[in-house]
Amino acid sequence: MQALQSKDWKFAPREILIPPNLHAWLLEQLYLQKNNLFLWTPVLIALGIGLYFSLPTEPPVLFGLAAFLLSASILVLIAPARTKSRTGQGAFLFSLSISLVVAGFLTAQIRTASINTHVLEKRLGPVNITGTIKSVEILEGKKGSRIILENPEIDNRPPDKTPQRIRLQLRADQNIAPGQKIKALATLNPPSGPVIPGGFDFRRHLYFQKIGAVGFIYRAPEIQEPNQSTLNLETLRQSINQRITKILPAQQAGIVTALITGHRKQITDNDNSAMRDAGLAHILAISGLHVGFIAGFIFFSARLFMASIPPLALNYPIKKIAAIIAFAGAIFYMLLAGTTVPTQRAVLMSGIIFLAVILDRSPISLRLVAFAALCILLSAPESLLSASFQMSFGAVTALVAFYEATRNFWSKTYSKAGFARKATLYILGVATTTLIASFATAPFALYHFQQVSALGSISNLIAVPILAFWVMPCAILSILLMPFGLDTLPLQIMGQGCAQILSIAHWSADLPSAAIHTPEISFPAFIMLCIAALVIILWRGAGKILALPLIIAAVFSAQTKTHPDILIAASHNIFAFKTDQSTLYATSLSKEKFVRENWERALGLNTKILPTDASAKQTANAPKCDAQACRLEIKGKKISFVKQPYALQADCIWADIVISQNPIKTRCPAKVKLDKFDTWKNGAYAIWIKSNGTIQIKNTRDQTGQRPWGTK
Numbered sequence: 001m002q003a004l005q006s007k008d009w010k011f012a013p014r015e016i017l018i019p020p021n022l023h024a025w026l027l028e029q030l031y032l033q034k035n036n037l038f039l040w041t042p043v044l045i046a047l048g049i050g051l052y053f054s055l056p057t058e059p060p061v062l063f064g065l066a067a068f069l070l071s072a073s074i075l076v077l078i079a080p081a082r083t084k085s086r087t088g089q090g091a092f093l094f095s096l097s098i099s100l101v102v103a104g105f106l107t108a109q110i111r112t113a114s115i116n117t118h119v120l121e122k123r124l125g126p127v128n129i130t131g132t133i134k135s136v137e138i139l140e141g142k143k144g145s146r147i148i149l150e151n152p153e154i155d156n157r158p159p160d161k162t163p164q165r166i167r168l169q170l171r172a173d174q175n176i177a178p179g180q181k182i183k184a185l186a187t188l189n190p191p192s193g194p195v196i197p198g199g200f201d202f203r204r205h206l207y208f209q210k211i212g213a214v215g216f217i218y219r220a221p222e223i224q225e226p227n228q229s230t231l232n233l234e235t236l237r238q239s240i241n242q243r244i245t246k247i248l249p250a251q252q253a254g255i256v257t258a259l260i261t262g263h264r265k266q267i268t269d270n271d272n273s274a275m276r277d278a279g280l281a282h283i284l285a286i287s288g289l290h291v292g293f294i295a296g297f298i299f300f301s302a303r304l305f306m307a308s309i310p311p312l313a314l315n316y317p318i319k320k321i322a323a324i325i326a327f328a329g330a331i332f333y334m335l336l337a338g339t340t341v342p343t344q345r346a347v348l349m350s351g352i353i354f355l356a357v358i359l360d361r362s363p364i365s366l367r368l369v370a371f372a373a374l375c376i377l378l379s380a381p382e383s384l385l386s387a388s389f390q391m392s393f394g395a396v397t398a399l400v401a402f403y404e405a406t407r408n409f410w411s412k413t414y415s416k417a418g419f420a421r422k423a424t425l426y427i428l429g430v431a432t433t434t435l436i437a438s439f440a441t442a443p444f445a446l447y448h449f450q451q452v453s454a455l456g457s458i459s460n461l462i463a464v465p466i467l468a469f470w471v472m473p474c475a476i477l478s479i480l481l482m483p484f485g486l487d488t489l490p491l492q493i494m495g496q497g498c499a500q501i502l503s504i505a506h507w508s509a510d511l512p513s514a515a516i517h518t519p520e521i522s523f524p525a526f527i528m529l530c531i532a533a534l535v536i537i538l539w540r541g542a543g544k545i546l547a548l549p550l551i552i553a554a555v556f557s558a559q560t561k562t563h564p565d566i567l568i569a570a571s572h573n574i575f576a577f578k579t580d581q582s583t584l585y586a587t588s589l590s591k592e593k594f595v596r597e598n599w600e601r602a603l604g605l606n607t608k609i610l611p612t613d614a615s616a617k618q619t620a621n622a623p624k625c626d627a628q629a630c631r632l633e634i635k636g637k638k639i640s641f642v643k644q645p646y647a648l649q650a651d652c653i654w655a656d657i658v659i660s661q662n663p664i665k666t667r668c669p670a671k672v673k674l675d676k677f678d679t680w681k682n683g684a685y686a687i688w689i690k691s692n693g694t695i696q697i698k699n700t701r702d703q704t705g706q707r708p709w710g711t712k
Contacts, residue, residue, distance in 0.1 A: 045100055184217045184218075187218075189214055193701075288342065323355075398436050434464075563578070570700065686699075
């Protein structure tokens with residue numbers, strides 16, 4: 001490494017805190033990134049977005065604007081110095097990095113302000129609602145449908161207190177279609193917050209879809225106006241779903257609709273679980289895999305067709321024409337599938353790849369990935385917080401980096417290969433791709449879902465070729481032939497291919513140790529792993545060694561995370577107690593199933609129901625219950641779950657922590673007292689009992705803070 005000249009340092013602060021050699025080394029490392037800055041641009045933008053969403057209160061937009069103007073002004077002032085010395089270059093790069101972070105912060109602020117939808121504060125109804133159906137999603141089994149109403153009107157409620165969109169579930173869903181204006185009797189609830197403090201905020205997720213209330217319709221709605229549009233994508237999507245459901249068995253139809261239109265609610269919980277445990281869940285989420293198959297099939301088919309016509313092949317650039325046709329097909333597929341974040345990323349990358357084909361350039365590079373990430377972050381900054389964004393870009397970044405580094409090996413080996421070697425290379429490529437993608441997405445899977453598939457490579461090696469050469473070509477033929485009523489055969493063939501993929505998923509999921517389940521890793525550990533991965537892939541120079549201490553610190557942080565001992569649902573309908581390291585006792589196994597399953601995953605424990613009476617068989621660590629209350633001890637602290645009001649007085653005297661199903665209206669000397677009014681106001685609760693006897697309490701209201709999507 002070339003040492004920096006001493007004249008570069010005469011205006012720098014004296015090396016009181018930073019030794020000269022370390023100072024020079026850090027500046028040298030920063031200087032090495034000057035030609036790689038574009039790759040770091042989405043990372044720095046994402047850092048600013050993450051800082052914005054981590055705030056407990058909503059900052060004024062003027063704050064972000066002022067910070068951006070200040071950072072940009074400093075950047076302009078420093079810019080001339082970047083050509084004079086490496087010190088100036090380093091200072092410029094540092095200032096530019098700060099400006100990009102602030103730009104990400106401001107982008108997220110502007111995006112939030114642009115939503116500006118009202119979020120319902122409390123339960124409302126039954127009440128009459130009128131609105132236009134934006135979308136219809138068929139649910140699995142006989143659960144009916146879920147619809148989204150746009151521009152709703154609620155009886156006796158002013159427009160400024162009405163959400164822009166409302167999500168409703170109904171069982172009597174005959175003749176319901178997007179574009180219709182309906183009137184229905186419904187009950188509305190505020191969107192649910194996190195099921196555990198620090199967990200995923202469903203309320204924020206719905207806010208950025210402009211959904212400010214959820215609920216259910218009591219009976220068949222009254223259709224006031226039919227669908228006036230004949231070119232509505234939602235109408236087309238629903239028509240395709242209905243056609244698929246009519247032709248195929250329910251199990252096959254669920255997978256086929258997921259692959260063609262992006263609707264996944266028809267897939268049973270059993271099939272979803274099998275696909276997840278087998279490492280095949282990515283097949284159900286339309287992403288680069290699917291867009292690549294669709295675009296590639298259209299590209300090669302169009303090129304082959306035009307090559308068979310001599311006047312076209314001899315006089316026109318058929319390769320470039322095929323690229324344009326394929327990109328148009330990819331855009332149509334994205335619109336049909338619902339424009340999710342992975343689909344948008346895949347189409348953006350496909351567009352640049354086909355543009356490179358048209359311009360006779362090399363298409364695959366990390367700059368392409370950075371450009372796609374930058375476009376999505378600037379247009380929808382909230383995407384950063386979703387598992388789909390993180391896993392999608394994590395996988396594709398690792399794959400592109402690997403194949404960029406090994407490009408010469410693959411191209412040389414493939415160019416001289418015969419059929420047998422090409423087939424071997426294909427199998428090797430699928431296996432290598434699966435291993436890299438699985439390894440790259442493992443931190444995200446552990447953090448968001450608390451599991452990774454141990455046998456994903458095997459199941460993907462079998463299932464992905466079926467998807468590529470059997471299922472997706474039939475999907476294209478089905479869509480093309482559907483307007484003519486000739487889609488039955490390709491849909492049936494596609495359904496058989498999906499059935500084979502499901503069989504592989506169930507076979508793999510049933511094998512011993514198919515999926516590895518772990519308790520939730522800490523957020524600091526997750527962030528350190530992400531930064532370490534970015535340093536390994538994007539950093540240029542010896543600075544890559546900084547990834548090693550980050551990985552060590554992440555592993556240590558993950559091991560030292562402590563999980564709550566007591567959990568209380570926001571509905572106050574279910575509580576859970578962790579009395580040891582293997583069992584979670586819950587007050588019910590039938591109520592709040594979704595909440596309980598999330599608790600199980602977060603803590604990595606199986607749930608048992610609390611004994612219902614004193615005569616039930618008791619174990620040493622199990623709570624002692626009767627018809628009035630349950631009593632237990634955790635780390636020396638006495639806890640009482642009170643079922644009946646007349647048990648409150650005695651248990652308030654006995655217990656350190658009292659959790660009551662009913663309002664606590666009398667004086668209660670217990671140190672901690674929680675009833676239904678606490679959860680109604682503050683959401684879900686988590687309680688930690690420390691080894692030194694201290695009690696730590698968190699609730700989801702403290703987590704979400706005073707934000708536009710939070711509780712007021």
